[in-house]
Amino acid sequence: MELSSAKKPQPLNYKNLSYLLYALILVLAVAFPMFAGQYYARYVIVMFITIIISIGYNISSGYCGLVHFASAAMYAAGAYGAAVMMTRFDMPFIVGLLFGILVACFVSLFVSIPAFRVSGHYLALISLGLIVIVQEILVEWNTVTGGPAGMYNQGISFFGEPLTWLGQYYLILALMLIGLIVQWGISKSYLGRAFRSIKNDAIAATGAGVNVRLFMVIAILISGIYAGTAGALYAGYSGYISPDTFGFNYTVYILLVVVIGGAGTLAGPIVGTVIITVLPEFFSASPDIKLFFYGLLLIVITITMPDGIIGKLKKFVMAYGNEKIPDANEVKKHFDLDNYNLDEDNTPDKSEYILDLKNLTKYFGGLAAVSDLSFQIERGAIYSLIGPNGAGKSTTINLITGMDRASTGEVIFRDRKLNSIEPYIISGMGISRTFQHVRLFGRMTVLENVLVGKHLAFQYGIFGTLLRTPKMRRQERLNKERALAYLDTIGLLDKANEEAASLSYGQQKLLDLARALSMEPKLLLLDEPCAGLNETEINYFANLIKRIRNSGITILLIEHHMKLVMDISDRIIVLEYGKKIAEGNPKEIQENSAVREAYLGTAVAEYA
Ligand SMILES: Nc1ncnc2c1ncn2[C@@H]1O[C@H](COP(=O)(O)OP(=O)(O)OP(=O)(O)O)[C@@H](O)[C@H]1O
Numbered sequence: 001m002e003l004s005s006a007k008k009p010q011p012l013n014y015k016n017l018s019y020l021l022y023a024l025i026l027v028l029a030v031a032f033p034m035f036a037g038q039y040y041a042r043y044v045i046v047m048f049i050t051i052i053i054s055i056g057y058n059i060s061s062g063y064c065g066l067v068h069f070a071s072a073a074m075y076a077a078g079a080y081g082a083a084v085m086m087t088r089f090d091m092p093f094i095v096g097l098l099f100g101i102l103v104a105c106f107v108s109l110f111v112s113i114p115a116f117r118v119s120g121h122y123l124a125l126i127s128l129g130l131i132v133i134v135q136e137i138l139v140e141w142n143t144v145t146g147g148p149a150g151m152y153n154q155g156i157s158f159f160g161e162p163l164t165w166l167g168q169y170y171l172i173l174a175l176m177l178i179g180l181i182v183q184w185g186i187s188k189s190y191l192g193r194a195f196r197s198i199k200n201d202a203i204a205a206t207g208a209g210v211n212v213r214l215f216m217v218i219a220i221l222i223s224g225i226y227a228g229t230a231g232a233l234y235a236g237y238s239g240y241i242s243p244d245t246f247g248f249n250y251t252v253y254i255l256l257v258v259v260i261g262g263a264g265t266l267a268g269p270i271v272g273t274v275i276i277t278v279l280p281e282f283f284s285a286s287p288d289i290k291l292f293f294y295g296l297l298l299i300v301i302t303i304t305m306p307d308g309i310i311g312k313l314k315k316f317v318m319a320y321g322n323e324k325i326p327d328a329n330e331v332k333k334h335f336d337l338d339n340y341n342l343d344e345d346n347t348p349d350k351s352e353y354i355l356d357l358k359n360l361t362k363y364f365g366g367l368a369a370v371s372d373l374s375f376q377i378e379r380g381a382i383y384s385l386i387g388p389n390g391a392g393k394s395t396t397i398n399l400i401t402g403m404d405r406a407s408t409g410e411v412i413f414r415d416r417k418l419n420s421i422e423p424y425i426i427s428g429m430g431i432s433r434t435f436q437h438v439r440l441f442g443r444m445t446v447l448e449n450v451l452v453g454k455h456l457a458f459q460y461g462i463f464g465t466l467l468r469t470p471k472m473r474r475q476e477r478l479n480k481e482r483a484l485a486y487l488d489t490i491g492l493l494d495k496a497n498e499e500a501a502s503l504s505y506g507q508q509k510l511l512d513l514a515r516a517l518s519m520e521p522k523l524l525l526l527d528e529p530c531a532g533l534n535e536t537e538i539n540y541f542a543n544l545i546k547r548i549r550n551s552g553i554t555i556l557l558i559e560h561h562m563k564l565v566m567d568i569s570d571r572i573i574v575l576e577y578g579k580k581i582a583e584g585n586p587k588e589i590q591e592n593s594a595v596r597e598a599y600l601g602t603a604v605a606e607y608a
Pocket residue numbers: 364367369387388389390391392393394395396436
């Protein structure tokens with residue numbers, strides 16, 4: 001089957017281009033105070049601080065997709081935390097900085113905990129509430145914050161010595177560079193891929209083994225660390241802070257920086273800051289004109305470049321992925337479906353069946369989508385679940401994977417009851433799935449989609465991520481090689497660097513399968529993998545499914561395509577209105593009169 005389209009022109013080397021730009025910016029930033037003097041250096045320091053807070057916002061919102069307006073609240077927490085430590089407790093700047101970060105992290109919890117329950121505009125509304133509350137605290141808690149009049153502090157000093165303006169410039173530049181390097185490290189790690197998978201499709205991310213809630217908390221916590229650092233630096237550098245600085249306008253300002261620069265891109269916060277800070281100066285210094293300019297810029301950029309300036313640039317040079325793709329023979333060393341030994345762990349269960357559903361019932365309101373359903377699945381077989389539309393097939397898969405909770409009954413997988421286990425843990429236990437309506441991480445590359453499927457195979461921590469330790473690099477390399485091998489297995493190796501959303505429908509279905517397969521499941525649940533495909537594609541899938549079964553992986557297939565089901569199934573279970581009406585081998589099912597009446601009708605008559 002020809003699933004690959006004609007080769008596209010070789011993309012320009014975006015990677016080298018951006019390295020060159022970063023080097024230029026660095027040289028410029030280091031040399032700037034030497035030729036520009038103190039007045040302009042102060043201006044650039046504020047830009048550095050803006051970049052720091054914007055990177056944090058970019059990680060939580062640009063990468064992880066959590067749109068919130070809490071930047072100003074976390075920034076205020078950092079600034080006041082540092083100032084209070086320095087002024088009220090006479091502590092050195094470094095203690096103020098650490099305390100400011102701590103307070104900002106605490107404030108970040110008020111965004112991340114609600115994010116468990118709400119998302120989208122509800123989360124944005126909650127974060128707006130947070131700004132109002134923080135403003136009130138700053139204004140009313142006079143004895144600590146100085147109230148509306150604000151508070152002064154001793155400024156940035158080390159060992160009792162105030163830092164010169166040049167020292168402050170390089171300190172803040174160094175922290176900004178660290179911030180950029182950390183952002184780069186995160187984006188190149190499984191942490192960054194997990195964030196982006198959540199933004200693309202949180203349900204698919206859960207299915208791939210990502211603990212979505214935990215990673216949302218981490219993303220917002222990281223933005224709290226950046227905002228806290230920026231706030232403390234601002235307090236120390238300016239020597240005076242007041243509540244006015246940390247209002248709604250500032251949050252919108254940071255949002256603008258990230259949206260205009262390019263949310264979810266490495267250089268977005270830099271480009272956005274430069275544009276938002278420098279461009280208005282060419283028009284006028286008047287605050288009203290500036291606001292007008294910001295508003296206009298937001299409208300124009302959102303309409304013409306929804307991915308921001310860097311996002312547009314990346315599209316222009318087609319810089320989706322730049323992984324080197326080895327040839328197929330090389331790739332097969334890392335995974336070969338036809339010579340695959342299913343890795344049974346050291347604690348094999350005693351049960352004869354890999355999956356055992358006992359009297360499973362699921363109500364949606366008054367509707368029993370699944371009703372008193374019991375069946376067992378033998379290891380290494382292909383079982384198919386068939387039935388008319390609305391019979392409860394997908395719901396059964398959702399109950400097995402923990403994406404829906406059973407009203408009554410039990411799901412037993414390898415002797416373990418799954419009923420109250422979180423879906424991402426179930427994925428890690430050896431059950432993976434594809435989705436009826438393909439759920440890919442559309443804005444990630446084909447290779448990255450499969451790598452998210454390998455999420456649980458990454459075992460390096462935050463230090464590995466930030467320091468790019470040998471362990472981290474080894475795991476990244478090995479899993480990349482393996483992910484490429486899965487792509488080769490399903491025939492998409494040459495598409496590894498392309499955006500998943502750009503694939504044809506058949507290719508997307510294949511990628512969904514590759515991602516599920518990359519999780520090294522013991523039980524693979526396929527929800528209508530062939531819906532919407534043509535005969536050639538269906539035959540290709542049928543062959544793949546049989547090869548997967550032959551490798552030892554057990555399969556539960558939902559499919560309406562009867563020829564495929566009858567050809568490849570070892571056993572078939574038929575549902576109607578959530579109830580099992582028949583079970584048997586393909587021949588028995590074809591001959592079953594109740595099944596013919598309820599579902600198969602002429603379809604089987606034609607097939608038989
Ligand atoms: N989240 C939900 N909330 C309410 N009702 C639901 C929900 N999910 C499924 N249902 C209902 O449960 C019944 C079974 O749906 P399900 O999707 O499991 O059927 P299916 O056999 O997979 O159908 P199809 O072949 O059309 O995909 C349907 O009546 C459906 O409307």
